[in-house]
Amino acid sequence: MPLPAITAILTPRLTVRPVAGADLDDLLEVNGDDAVTRFLPYKTWQSAEDGRAWLARMEALDATGTSRQLVIERNADGKVVGTVLLFRFDEGSARLELGYVVGRAHWRQGYAAEALLAVCGHAFGQLAVRRIEAEVNPGNAASNALLQSLGFVHEGMFRQRWISKGVATDTNIYGCLAHEWLRGNRAA
Ligand SMILES: CC(C)(COP(=O)(O)OP(=O)(O)OC[C@H]1O[C@@H](n2cnc3c(N)ncnc32)[C@H](O)[C@@H]1OP(=O)(O)O)[C@@H](O)C(=O)NCCC(=O)NCCS
Helix, strand or coil: CCCCCCCCEECCCEEEEECCHHHHHHHHHHHCCHHHHCCCCCCCCCCHHHHHHHHHHHHHHHHCCCCEEEEEEECCCCCEEEEEEEEEEECCCCEEEEEEEECHHHCCCCHHHHHHHHHHHHHHCCCCCCEEEEEECCCCHHHHHHHHHHCCEEEEEEEEEEEECCEEEEEEEEEEEHHHHHCCCCCC
């Protein structure tokens, strides 16, 4: 069975919902920024064409049933401030991987934490996922701290796991288990 589609996940300030073509202008602001893509596996978008190519890749991935590309929309004004990707869904092991991005203009306003709390809650609840994992470059201070604040456990480091932008990079592995999440291991 594929990873079930997600219609919309509502939080006080945000709606996390599937990406649409109309989001690409806002997403060009997010991904057209070297500070945002520094630790990401794709190049900084230079144009609308880069956005369309990314969307086509994400739609193809979604069609495999192992991935859902979502965006984080701000309820107050409909602005898309970031993305959440659920991917590498393994039905047999009830496991998936998490990726996320917030535009630089919106950093440190609690958007990533608010969106991921809701998305992980949905995955562990309605989707009956047992384990969520994430890979983070050890130099990505914001992302490492974010996951720890959400209660993810640093389980180890894989050496030179990726070649990212021409450089071999280590990867921190984080995991969160459903029972840990439900018992509320998160930082205050
Ligand atoms: C990582 C990222 C998504 C965080 O988004 P954000 O909306 O700014 O994060 P939040 O405001 O929700 O922060 C939640 C917590 O994460 C931690 N955190 C976030 N940014 C941080 C930073 N720059 N330095 C240290 N800790 C940070 C803090 O614990 C923070 O809680 P606090 O503000 O109460 O101290 C954002 O920096 C980003 O998009 N970076 C570029 C893309 C990226 O690296 N994605 C992850 C790839 S693995």
